[in-house]
Amino acid sequence: MRELASKLHRGLKHPVSTRVLNSLAFYGVFGALIGFAALGKPGEGILILLAWSVVHFLLSHQRRKDAIFLCSMVVFGTLIEIGYLSAGVLTYASPNPLASWLPPVWMLGIYLLYGMAVDYSLFWLHNRFWLAAIFGCGGGIASYRVGVAVGAAEFLLPGYQSYIVIGAVWALFCPFSCWYSRWMDVRLVRSAES
DSSP, X not given: OHHHHHHHHHHTOSHHHHHHHHXXXXXXXXXXXXXXXXXXXXXXXXXXXXXXXXXXXXXXXXXXXXXXHHHHHHHHHHHHXXXXXXXXXXXXXXXXXXXXXXXXXXXXXXXXXXXXHHTTTTGGGTTOHHHHHHHHHHXXXXXXXXXXXXXXXXXXXXXXXXXXXXXXXXXXXXXXXXXXXXXXXXXXXXXXXX
């Protein structure tokens, strides 16, 4: 396994190939997560996400940072989704079996997946916070719209109110996640130097 990982890492050490792979994997795994959730089989999408997570960590040049950052993205995502559910913005086709106020695990998987994209395929947003806000707003709305279209979720607010709420949240969350990633880079360098 180490030999395979070493070969993959050498073959994909060029930033462009890693970023292209990350982008392709993002859309493929995103589709699997919402598709299987819509079919009532969210566990299958989670297995695909776990497989991609293993590949991501095998190829990562910053495993420690990725582990901390990805856990943070899942925590932030949990809080955002609890807010959506509590405010009655939307509901999910495959809800969390433990508690209706908690987001489903497959939805938290999307935040994990998003976290994997921040330093790779979305690296170009790191120093462009206004652009990150625009792409966060548009991408957030589009992502949830796709989820609704395939039957993985349902908007509960009348008219375009759900779009407005989701767009506003992601217009803040995307630039925040880019800032947080850069902040972590500085903190980890400082801790390594001391």
